[in-house]
Amino acid sequence: MNKVLIAIIIAVLEYQSVGAEELNMSFGDTLPPWVIENGQRGLLIDLVDACLTPSGHVVNVELVPYARRILEYKNGRVNAVTDITPELIAEQALTGYYTDTLYAYENYFYALADNQFELSSISDIGQRSVVSWQGAKVVIGGEYQRMAENNRNYSEIDRQEAQVRLLVSGRVDFIQMDKEIFNYYLNKFIDAGIVDKQLAFDRFELLGASPNGILFQSKQVRDDCLKNLRALPQNHPLQAILRLPPNESD
Numbered sequence: 001m002n003k004v005l006i007a008i009i010i011a012v013l014e015y016q017s018v019g020a021e022e023l024n025m026s027f028g029d030t031l032p033p034w035v036i037e038n039g040q041r042g043l044l045i046d047l048v049d050a051c052l053t054p055s056g057h058v059v060n061v062e063l064v065p066y067a068r069r070i071l072e073y074k075n076g077r078v079n080a081v082t083d084i085t086p087e088l089i090a091e092q093a094l095t096g097y098y099t100d101t102l103y104a105y106e107n108y109f110y111a112l113a114d115n116q117f118e119l120s121s122i123s124d125i126g127q128r129s130v131v132s133w134q135g136a137k138v139v140i141g142g143e144y145q146r147m148a149e150n151n152r153n154y155s156e157i158d159r160q161e162a163q164v165r166l167l168v169s170g171r172v173d174f175i176q177m178d179k180e181i182f183n184y185y186l187n188k189f190i191d192a193g194i195v196d197k198q199l200a201f202d203r204f205e206l207l208g209a210s211p212n213g214i215l216f217q218s219k220q221v222r223d224d225c226l227k228n229l230r231a232l233p234q235n236h237p238l239q240a241i242l243r244l245p246p247n248e249s250d
Contacts, residue, residue, distance in 0.1 A: 019220050020056030025080040026073060028066035028134075030159050033184045039063050043180075044082060047103060047229075047238055048214070054231070055224040065158045066134040070094070073215065083139075084215040091138055094215060097222035100245035101211035102229070105178035107140070108207065110167060113200035117173065122147045122206050128173040129153040131163050136176060140210065161185050168195050176207070211243065 027035050027044065035042040039061035052059055062069075062078055070092050073081040080096075089098065109130075111117045119125065122143045130148075134156045137148035148154045153173075157163065164185040166172040175182075189195040216222040229244055 019224075020058075021079070021218065021221055022058045022060065023052070023080055023216075023221065024060045024062055024078040025082065025214075026062045026064055026069035026078040027082050028069055029063040030161065031066075031181065033180055034178075035061075035063065043241055044103070047241070048082070050232060050236075050238055051102075051214075051225040051229050052221070054228045055221075057221060057224065067158070070135075079218065080214055080216045080221070082214050083212045085139055085210075085212060087141055088135075088139055089215065096215045096217050097219045098215050099213040099222055099225055101243045102213045103241050104209040104211045104243055106180070106208070107176060107178055107210050108182070109174045109176050109204040110182060111174050111202045111204070112167065112170060113202050115173065115202075117202060119204045119206060125151065125174065127151055127153055130155070130174045130176060131166055131172045132156050132176040133160055133163070134158045140207065144207065161188075164189065167201075168199065178210075179203075 025048065027039060029035075031042070031044070033042060034044040036045075039045060045061065048059055062072065064072055066083075069078075069081050069083070070088070072078045073096075074092070074094065084094070084098065086098070088094070109119065109125075117128075123146075125147055128151075130151065130153065132148070132154070136156055137145045137154075160177055160181050163172075163175040163177060164182065167175045168186075168189065186195065190197045214222075214225065216225070226244070229238075229242060230247075232238060232242070
């Protein structure tokens with residue numbers, strides 16, 4: 001019986017290792033709570049782990065400045081890249097196998113409540129200062145991109161912690177970022193005594209969700225990723241952020 005059990009275990013392990021790859025995957029740097037502790041933890045790290053580990057794939061996390069992750073993929077230094085949209089694939093002429101949407105950032109404009117700004121559309125920003133994350137105008141596009149290109153006081157920076165610092169210090173009128181990231185850094189500053197917890201902010205919901213996925217060089221790895229995520233139980237913690245495409249879009 002023991003020999004039979006051992007044979008079964010060996011067969012299962014051999015089956016799981018067929019086609020398994022070691023992948024270098026680029027992530028935008030400094031993106032808590034999506035990527036934290038030098039890529040050891042975070043919502044996006046957990047998603048990638050659930051996506052690839054069951055098929056035996058091993059992921060080497062490459063943290064780079066947000067805009068550089070695309071260059072790393074185009075130059076072949078990594079096998080996969082996160083935070084990808086169809087618009088970005090077209091804009092950067094990227095090739096590979098896309099998962100379609102897997103998760104989404106919920107982007108808002110934030111301002112100090114004391115400024116009493118009123119925004120009913122993105123164009124209302126005019127020439128007021130806005131600091132956003134690197135690559136935002138290309139990824140979001142549309143009316144947002146037109147605002148960014150026509151606003152001499154619009155800028156993009158890599159470190160989103162710096163965005164929140166600029167806002168709470170009153171050095172910028174608006175920042176634009178995902179709500180999870182904003183809350184993470186705001187709570188960090190409050191805990192450190194840098195920001196008064198009574199400081200009030202206005203949040204303008206003009207952008208909605210920004211869907212993202214992963215681009216792989218390998219079709220097999222892409223397919224494994226989707227298969228494994230679809231197999232997650234309904235009570236899995238990742239279901240709170242997961243946005244899977246239908247089977248027919250693979």
